[in-house]
Amino acid sequence: AQTVTQSQPEMSVQEAETVTLSCTYDTSENNYYLFWYKQPPSRQMILVIRQEAYKQQNATENRFSVNFQKAAKSFSLKISDSQLGDTAMYFCAFIPPEYNTDKLIFGTGTRLQVFP
Amino acid sequence: GAVVSQHPSWVICKSGTSVKIECRSLDFQATTMFWYRQFPKQSLMLMATSNEGSKATYEQGVEKDKFLINHASLTLSTLTVTSAHPEDSSFYICSARVGGTGREPKNTEAFFGQGTRLTVV
Numbered sequence: 001a002q003t004v005t006q007s008q009p010e011m012s013v014q015e016a017e018t019v020t021l022s023c024t025y026d027t028s029e030n031n032y033y034l035f036w037y038k039q040p041p042s043r044q045m046i047l048v049i050r051q052e053a054y055k056q057q058n059a060t061e062n063r064f065s066v067n068f069q070k071a072a073k074s075f076s077l078k079i080s081d082s083q084l085g086d087t088a089m090y091f092c093a094f095i096p097p098e099y100n101t102d103k104l105i106f107g108t109g110t111r112l113q114v115f116p
Numbered sequence: 117g118a119v120v121s122q123h124p125s126w127v128i129c130k131s132g133t134s135v136k137i138e139c140r141s142l143d144f145q146a147t148t149m150f151w152y153r154q155f156p157k158q159s160l161m162l163m164a165t166s167n168e169g170s171k172a173t174y175e176q177g178v179e180k181d182k183f184l185i186n187h188a189s190l191t192l193s194t195l196t197v198t199s200a201h202p203e204d205s206s207f208y209i210c211s212a213r214v215g216g217t218g219r220e221p222k223n224t225e226a227f228f229g230q231g232t233r234l235t236v237v
Contacts, residue, residue, distance in 0.1 A: 043207065045160075045228035091159060102213055103150055104226055106160045 004092050004107035012113040013082045020067075021077045021110045023092030030054075033095045034068065035104070036077045040088040048090070051075065079112075087114045118144045120212050122229025129200055129236055137195045137232045139210030145190035146212035150226070151183075154207040166193040200236040208232045 004025045013019035025034070036048040051059045051068050059066050063083075067076045075094075079086055092107040119142040129135045139149055147168050152160040164185050165173040172185035182204075184196040193212075197204050211226040 043154075043209075043231050045209065045211070047225055050225065102148065102226075103162055103165055104160075104211070105162070108159045111157075 004094060004105055006090075006092055006107035006110050008110045009108070010111045010113070012115060013079075015082055015084060015114055015116050017082055018078060018080045019082055019112065021079075021090050021092075021112065023075045023077070023107055025073050025075065025092070025094055025107075027073070027094070027096055029096060034066075034075045035093045035095075036064070036066070036075075037091045037093060037106075038086075038088045039091065039109075040085075045091075049077065082114045084114050084116060086112060088112060118142075118212075118227045120146075120210065120227045120229045122210050122232055124232060125230055126233040127235070129234070131201055131236055132199055134196055134198045135200055135234060137197075137208055137210075137234075139193045139195070139212070139229050141191045141212045141227075144212075146193075147190060149187060149193040149210055149212045151185060151193075151195050152209045152211070154209060154231075156207075160209060163195075168193075197234065200234070202236045205234055205236045208234060 006023050032053045034051040038046045038048050049059050049061045049064050049066055051066055058068050063080045065078045089109045089111050091109045093104045095102050095104055121140045121142050123138045127135055149166040151163045153163050154160050162175050163178045166185045166187040168187045168190050174180050182198055187193040209231040210229045213226050
């Protein structure tokens with residue numbers, strides 16, 4: 001089975017601090033894509049960052065970075081200098097390398113609250 | 117980034133009626149679109165993969181006759197909830213990818229519509 005697990009239903013962090021959201025996944029494949037999506041109260045899904053499994057270097061997008069541990073099948077998201085606008089649901093997701101469809105499989109989500 | 121427009125953003129319908137939700141890719145062609153359902157405070161559950169010019173591929177447990185999907189053009193997919201009942205009330209989200217099944221990073225990002233909140237009374 002190809003599943004994605006986010007073990008932290010809720011997290012909170014103070015503004016300007018750093019927070020890490022964890023994600024583990026299960027796949028028997030070797031090449032795949034991993035993503036973190038953000039869903040703010042507007043419910044619009046927004047791509048935060050992506051990682052290709054065949055790349056060893058961790059992806060970074062401004063204040064967002066990942067810690068990709070392929071052997072451990074772990075893909076955590078670190079948010080540095082947290083801002084109030086980071087308050088949202090965060091979903092880890094990946095695309096199993098199925099050739100005919102590129103469907104995203106989502107984790108259960110982590111609700112992040114940033115406090116002033 | 118690319119824009120996916122979903123309409124309507126919310127709809128209330130009577131039990132037993134049907135409601136259609138549209139998903140349009142505004143500035144790109146999408147050979148594949150995806151329909152998700154999201155219950156309150158839960159994750160997105162993939163319902164089906166919509167393929168332009170062919171039948172949709174439904175996930176296990178999703179009723180094909182209840183959730184009709186049509187992908188008549190490269191920019192439009194529709195989801196029709198037929199004979200809706202209160203348990204069909206949910207948030208429905210579509211997404212689309214640019215291009216085909218290429219493995220370049222630019223082809224792997226999925227763009228999402230703003231979602232449709234369906235309430236069946």
